[in-house]
Structure formats: structure tokens, C-alpha cells
Amino acid sequence: MKVVVVGGGVTGMFAAYYLLKDGHSVTVVDENSQNVPTSVFNAGLIMPSAGALPTIGLQAILASYVGRSGPVYISLAEVLRNLKWFRIGLRKGLHGFEGPLTALGESSLALYSDFFDEVGMDVDHQKGIVSLYRNKEHAKRAAAISKARFVDAEEVSRMGFRNIGGGAYLEDESSVNPFKLFDALRGELRKLGAEFVLGRRAELIATRGHVASIRAGDQTLTADRYLVAAGSWSAGLSESLGYRVPLLPARGMALIFDTGGREVVTVSALLEDDGVGVTQHNESTLRLTSFFEMVGFKGEFSEKRREWFLDRAKQYLTNFGDLKPSEAGVGFRPCTPDQLPLLGAIPGYDNAFIATGNCRLGVTLAPASASIVRFMMEGKAEPVSGDKGWSAFDPARFR
Numbered sequence: 001m002k003v004v005v006v007g008g009g010v011t012g013m014f015a016a017y018y019l020l021k022d023g024h025s026v027t028v029v030d031e032n033s034q035n036v037p038t039s040v041f042n043a044g045l046i047m048p049s050a051g052a053l054p055t056i057g058l059q060a061i062l063a064s065y066v067g068r069s070g071p072v073y074i075s076l077a078e079v080l081r082n083l084k085w086f087r088i089g090l091r092k093g094l095h096g097f098e099g100p101l102t103a104l105g106e107s108s109l110a111l112y113s114d115f116f117d118e119v120g121m122d123v124d125h126q127k128g129i130v131s132l133y134r135n136k137e138h139a140k141r142a143a144a145i146s147k148a149r150f151v152d153a154e155e156v157s158r159m160g161f162r163n164i165g166g167g168a169y170l171e172d173e174s175s176v177n178p179f180k181l182f183d184a185l186r187g188e189l190r191k192l193g194a195e196f197v198l199g200r201r202a203e204l205i206a207t208r209g210h211v212a213s214i215r216a217g218d219q220t221l222t223a224d225r226y227l228v229a230a231g232s233w234s235a236g237l238s239e240s241l242g243y244r245v246p247l248l249p250a251r252g253m254a255l256i257f258d259t260g261g262r263e264v265v266t267v268s269a270l271l272e273d274d275g276v277g278v279t280q281h282n283e284s285t286l287r288l289t290s291f292f293e294m295v296g297f298k299g300e301f302s303e304k305r306r307e308w309f310l311d312r313a314k315q316y317l318t319n320f321g322d323l324k325p326s327e328a329g330v331g332f333r334p335c336t337p338d339q340l341p342l343l344g345a346i347p348g349y350d351n352a353f354i355a356t357g358n359c360r361l362g363v364t365l366a367p368a369s370a371s372i373v374r375f376m377m378e379g380k381a382e383p384v385s386g387d388k389g390w391s392a393f394d395p396a397r398f399r
Contacts (some may be wrong), residue, residue: 001019001024001025001222001225002024002025002027002222002224003016003019003024003025003026003027003222003223003224003225003226003227003375003377004026004027004028004029004214004221004225004226004227005019005026005027005028005029005165005227005229006030006198006202006204006214006226006228006229006230006237007028007029007227007228007229007230007233007356008028008029008030008032008186008196008232009030009229009230009362010178010181010182010185010362010363011229011231011355011356011358011362011366011369012028012030012227012230012355012365012370013028013182013185013186013189013371014231014366014370014371015229015355015368015370015373015374016189016194017185017186017188017189017192017370018082018116018370018371019374019377020191020192020194022374025029025393026189026193026194026195026333027190027195027196027197027221028194028195028196028197028222029196029197029198029200029202029214029216029221030156030196030197030198030199030230031199031201032198032199032207033382039176040082040177040179040182040243040254040288041252041253041254041275041328041329041330041331041340042048042178042252042289042331042333042362042363042393043175043254043270043279043287043289043363044175044176044177044178044181044253044272044277044281044287044363044365045173045174045175045268045277045279045280045363046109046112046174046175046176046181046363046364047105047110047129047170047173047270047361047364048101048104048105048106048108048171048173048364049102049105049146049148049168049173050104050105050131050270050360050364052362053240062354064195067201068377069220070291070295072275072291073293073294073295073305074164074294074295075211075293075294075295075296078294078295078296080213080358081225081296082248084173084246085246085337086337087337088246088337088338088398089123089337090394093196095174095250095320096187096252097288097289099174099390100340100393101339101340101349101361101365104341104365104368104369104393105108105361105364105365105368107367107368107371108364108365108368108369109172109173109174111367111368111371113368115367115376118175118180119184119188120314121180121181121184121188122180122184123176123177123180123181123184124176124177124180124281124282124285125173125174125175125176126175126176126267126279126281127171127172127173127174128169128170128173128174129149129169129170129172129173129174129175129267129269130156130159130167130168130169130170130265130267130268130269130270131146131148131168131170131269131270131272131274132156132164132166132167132269132271132316133165133166133167133272134164134165134338135165135166135300136152136162136166136187137166138165138166138272139165139166139167140166140215141152141174142168142272143167143168143169146168146170148168148169149168149169149171150166150167150168150169151166151167151168151169152166152167153166154324157318158171158266158399159265159266159267159269160161160263160264160265160266160317160318160319161242161265161269161316161317161318162315162317162318163315163316163318165318169267169270172267175268175279175281176363177279177281177285177287177363180281181363184294184322189245189300191229193332197216197219197221199217199218200217200218200219201214202214202216202230202237203215203216203218203237203354204226204228204237204240205220205239206240206241206349206352209348209349209350210349210350210351211226211241211351211352214226215246218224218314225352225353225377226350226352227349227354227355227373227377228346228352228353228356229323229354229355229356229370229373230356231332231333231334231356231362232247232248232249232297232332232333232356234247234334234336234342234354234356235247235334235353238346238354238355240395241346241348241349241352241393242347242348243346243347243354244398245342245347245356245395245398246336246337246398247334247336247342247356247357248294248334248335249294249296249297249332249333249334249335250292250293250294250332250333250334250359250360251292251295251297251301251330251331251332251333252289252290252291252292252293252330252331252332252333252334253290253296253301253305253309253328253329253330253334254287254288254289254290254308254311254328254329254330254331255287255288255289255309255313255327255328256285256286256287256325256326256327256328256329257285257286257287257288257323257324257325257326258284258285258287258294258323258325258326259280259283259284259285259322259323259324260284260322260324260385261283261284262319262322263280263283264280264286264317264318264320264322264323264365265278265279265280265317268280271312271316274291274312275290275291275292276288276289276290276291276309276312276313277289278313278316278317287390288309288313290309290334292319292333293305293336294302295336296333299330300330302331308388310356318389320356328389333358333359333360333362334356334357334358334359334362335357335360336357336359336398338397339359340357340392341355341357341358341359341369341392341393342354342355342356342357342393342395342398343355343357343369343372343390343393343394343395343398344360344372344373344390344393344394344395344396345376345395346353346375346395347395347396347399353373353376353377354373354395355369355372355373372390372393376390
């Protein structure tokens with residue numbers, strides 16, 4: 001089978017990887033050039049438990065559009081432009097997705113383990129993540145829900161954090177360096193024979209429920225199956241097929257620091273009260289990531305928001321003064337109003353599929369999301385785990 005994957009981020013590349021391993025021919029089309037990575041300005045956390053512990057609910061998020069003083073900001077203009085998305089989100093109330101997301105995340109955790117064992121790549125893979133809370137009782141409750149080990153303020157202090165009441169330590173969850181994961185995945189795909197068409201905008205050409213080809217710049221690509229896995233940009237691609245995806249980009253900031261060879265934190269962490277991720281990838285690199293803002297595809301954060309972000313880091317990191325800024329970037333997380341991904345056939349089409357909508361769990365859910373769509377493209381029907389199945393992720397639910 002010949003497949004074209006539109007989107008060279010982590011989910012698209014994992015889909016290409018599994019398809020290649022199954023013996024198919026794969027071409028990856030990505031609008032970014034070879035030297036401009038995608039899927040790298042995130043926390044790099046592989047954290048299935050985050051799907052079951054949404055500290056910041058959607059109603060609180062919606063209330064946040066009146067100011068920019070918290071971890072989340074939604075512009076009023078964005079709400080008015082996307083009233084249907086927000087109506088669905090309020091109706092769902094951020095409930096009902098925990099089970100399917102946790103099952104998907106646990107499947108991903110196992111797939112990552114298999115992948116790292118098989119490929120043996122250096123991606124700064126580190127075991128153990130701690131969810132930190134200012135309130136000790138909140139930390140105890142989170143530890144009970146996620147069946148994690150409660151850590152008190154004294155132990156948290158030894159990890160490199162301060163002003164924290166406690167945390168929930170998850171020893172089986174882990175983190176990676178997104179830059180290294182991206183480079184290693186792309187390199188592995190080249191070894192397996194994938195072709196790349198980079199730096200060209202893709203356009204799907206279809207008639208009567210069938211995609212005939214993809215136009216990428218001056219090239220026309222034909223295949224047996226087509227997969228749209230372009231993150232937040234998947235909505236625009238799918239619209240040409242008459243499928244309106246309720247997908248909004250949630251913008252997040254990533255700040256990379258040089259530690260000067262000092263161990264600033266001993267474990268990757270999620271500062272749950274402020275939605276800030278902290279990961280020291282190696283002896284010289286530390287990453288901070290923010291929660292998100294919903295303001296469309298705006299690439300620049302205001303100085304005020306950057307100051308808020310840095311102030312959080314100063315408040316919680318004991319040795320923040322040892323850090324030297326080295327890089328900053330913005331990522332757009334593709335979010336559906338019910339917080340569940342879109343995985344499967346594009347409604348009305350016999351050879352077009354979509355894999356997107358992993359929102360704040362993009363890296364966590366990538367392998368399992370890709371594997372599900374790969375099975376569907378091959379005409380197989382295996383459940384993710386147990387009796388969870390795939391129905392919760394059906395793209396037709398928003399048709």
C-alpha cells in the first residue's frame with residue numbers, strides 16, 4: 001500500500017514509522033522545511049495520568065479571557081469567532097474523556113518502551129515525573145487518584161523546588177527531549193525508506209468521497225491512502241474535503257535554558273497550579289513550558305506574559321538564578337472541544353484519514369494515536385486496551 005502522510009510532527013512521523021514497519025511505502029509532506037522542526041516546543045512529558053487529572057477545567061479557562069494574569073488566556077475575539085466550539089466545550093464540561101485518554105496514554109507508554117528498546121536512540125529519556133501542588137491536601141488527593149506516591153514538601157525541596165506543599169510522584173511515567181525525539185524519528189524514517197516533501201503547502205484533491213491526489217507545491221502525489229496529521233493546521237486541510245473539524249490551536253511557550261552543567265532539578269515536574277512544565281533533559285539543558293493561550297495562530301507572546309511565566313519559574317525553582325536563557329519558541333496544540341483526539345476515517349471518504357486533536361498530551365498520545373490510525377488504514381480493528389475501543393475518537397462525532 002502507498003500512503004501519503006500530511007504533517008511531519010510527532011504523530012505524523014510515528015504513523016509513518018508504523019506503516020513503514022508494516023511494509024508500506026510512505027511519503028511525508030510537511031510545509032516546514034527540513035531545518036525548521038515541528039512538535040518541539042512542548043514539555044516532552046510522556047504522562048498518561050495527566051489525562052485523568054485536568055486541574056484547570058474548561059469553565060475556569062473560559063472565565064480567564066477577561067485577563068492575562070493566570071496560566072490560561074482566551075481572547076474574547078476567539079470565543080466570538082468559534083462560538084460552536086465553546087458551546088460544545090461548556091456542554092461537555094471537561095468530563096467523560098478521562099477513561100479513553102488514560103487508556104490511550106497507557107498504550108502509548110508501552111509503545112514508547114518498545115520503540116526505545118528497538119531503536120535505541122538518544123532522546124534524553126528519563127523515568128519519573130512528579131505533579132506538584134502548592135496545597136498539600138491537593139497533592140495527596142492527586143496521588144490517591146493516580147495511584148502515585150505522595151511526596152512531602154521536604155522531599156520536593158530535595159528535587160530542586162520550593163514553595164510547594166507536596167506532590168504525586170509517578171515512577172513509570174517519563175520525559176524526553178522533543179528536539180532529539182524529532183530528529184531521531186526523522187532519521188529513523190529515512191533509514192526505513194520514507195520519502196520527504198518539505199517546505200511545500202499541501203492541498204488535497206478529491207471528488208465524490210475519494211481523494212485522488214495531493215498537490216504539494218509543483219508536485220502531484222498519488223497514493224492508496226492519505227493521512228492528515230498536521231496538528232492544528234489539520235482543520236484547514238480537511239475543510240477542502242467538506243469536513244469542518246472543530247479544532248482550535250492552543251498556543252504554548254517553551255523557554256530553553258543553559259544550566260552551566262548544574263543539576264537544577266532532579267526530576268521532571270508539572271506545576272499543576274500554574275500549568276508549567278519543568279524538565280532538565282541533560283547536564284546542561286532545562287526546559288520550561290507554559291499551559292496555553294487561545295488566540296489563534298499568533299506567534300509572539302507579549303512581554304507581560306513572558307514576565308508572568310518567568311516569575312512562576314523564579315517562585316518555584318530553588319536555583320533559578322543559575323539558568324541562562326538560550327532559546328524560546330511557540331507551539332500550537334490542536335484541541336477539540338471535548339478534549340478527545342480525532343482518529344479515523346474522514347467522514348464521507350473511503351481513503352482519507354485524520355490523526356490530530358491530542359491537545360496538551362501531544363507527545364504522550366502520539367504513538368498510540370498513530371498506531372490506531374495505522375490499523376484503520378490497513379483495515380484492521382483492534383481495541384486500544386480492554387474494552388475501550390476507538391469509538392470515542394471517531395471523527396464523525398462532530399459531523
